[in-house]
Amino acid sequence: MIHILDTEHPWEVHSVSSGHSEAITCLEWDQSGSRLLSADADGQIKCWSMADHLANSWESSVGSQVEGDPIVALSWLHNGVKLALHVEKSGASSFGEKFSRVKF
DSSP states (O other), X not given: OEEEEETTEEEEEEEEOOOOSSOEEEEEEOTTSSEEEEEETTSEEEEXXXXXXXXXXXXXXXXEEOTTSOXXXXXXXXXXXXXXXXXXXXXXXXXXXXXXXXXX
């Protein structure tokens, strides 16, 4: 089980059946706090996200398996750049006109 606690309401604990077959060895939140990575001693990794943006409803959207070794650390990669679509130029034929890279 994974137990999620909202720090603004610490008396409300939300439990999620993790589906991991071995002991969970690490958990890592993304920067927004809306996604969570979990990994276990068998090398299974799962990415959890809030269903319908509800803190008490979580679903595993994607997962992976690393054969042979337990996972001891996880990290989110963040390059600080996102693509922004210019709606007014959505009909343009050039990718560079439709999108721009924006730092955040």
